[in-house]
């Protein structure tokens with residue numbers, strides 16, 4: 001475990017281009033594995049989750065070639081019956097665990113899906129139960145899970161009130177099912193914009209998913225997906241840390257190649273900042289977020305922007321007045337419990353944050369005292385906590401290497417924009 005102290009900053013209107021989106025990459029990699037031919041992915045982010053995804057599809061028989069920096073070719077699986085059992089390690093990735101459990105259900109030989117101890121605590125029941133209903137043999141509702149396909153198809157009820165990833169995984173996996181699949185949604189779908197991200201990714205490979213109604217989806221059977229060439233757009237969540245860094249340093253920040261077209265909820269985080277009083281300017285493909293004066297607390301529903309809640313809470317600590325964040329019960333099932341762990345850690349600074357099972361209430365402008373903050377092995381807490389050092393130099397982030405999950409170069413990126421930190 002590494003510990004980092006944020007020492008000082010000298011941020012002055014920097015320009016940043018963040019790496020490619022892990023969200024898009026996760027989708028393209030598994031869909032490419034099911035497609036015929038060779039897919040080329042450019043601007044692929046290099047991080048632990050994506051490494052695990054590439055390893056997983058290559059274990060299933062896709063041929064993965066590293067062509068150049070950030071360029072990978074994936075030749076789709078041709079033989080869905082492997083000679084021996086395999087065990088896939090999803091490490092800390094919830095997205096991969098949910099997606100690959102469904103995708104590997106197309107194999108007619110045994111596959112074991114495993115993951116880190118942290119990931120094993122996150123729910124998988126909805127995935128295993130729905131796959132069983134679709135004809136897959138699944139031995140457990142918790143990781144590690146041993147399964148054997150194929151996916152026969154049919155009608156399945158799916159509860160998407162804890163995670164949208166269950167549905168995204170099924171939409172991708174059932175493209176190859178033996179007969180049509182109808183998915184009937186139960187409960188309120190959380191993080192619903194991620195479903196559109198999945199549908200768009202499927203469409204890029206020529207796949208079809210029809211929306212029969214708000215609660216029913218139809219996936220035609222035995223689809224022949226076509227390999228393609230994709231330049232992975234930039235990561236909208238990684239961008240959030242630099243927007244926040246600029247505002248905390250009372251300067252502006254320019255994000256180049258910002259993915260304005262993304263359906264992912266977090267791509268609209270700049271609008272939340274605008275509501276708090278930031279100046280936001282779109283210049284071609286760049287987004288400039290500027291400081292106009294102290295930010296103001298707001299009331300905001302973050303149900304569809306789950307992954308930038310830690311960034312927002314850190315900003316809210318330094319805003320005037322109260323920020324009330326609602327509709328976030330699903331944050332309990334992330335790498336950490338992103339309601340309880342996030343707030344308990346920040347309260348070590350004397351922040352006085354209140355929370356319930358689906359909301360966080362931050363009173364800005366409290367007197368903060370230096371303290372060590374544990375990331376709780378959650379990359380998003382590590383990256384957000386580091387930003388506090390811009391206002392409170394000396395803050396220490398424990399378990400700082402958690403950033404490797406999505407953004408291993410985070411500390412170097414911070415250094416480049418003028419935030420100095422050191423490993424203790």
Ligand SMILES: O=C(O)C1=C[C@@H](OP(=O)(O)O)[C@@H](O)[C@H](O)C1
Nearest residue numbers: 023095163164165191194306330
């Ligand atoms: O489909 C995806 O890529 C993701 C969906 C969201 O999860 P939930 O649907 O579980 O909220 C998000 O928090 C996660 O980081 C990635």
Ligand SMILES: C=C(OP(=O)(O)O)C(=O)O
Nearest residue numbers: 092093094095096307334
């Ligand atoms: C929750 C996250 O990822 P995952 O669910 O894939 O572990 C995240 O990246 O913030």
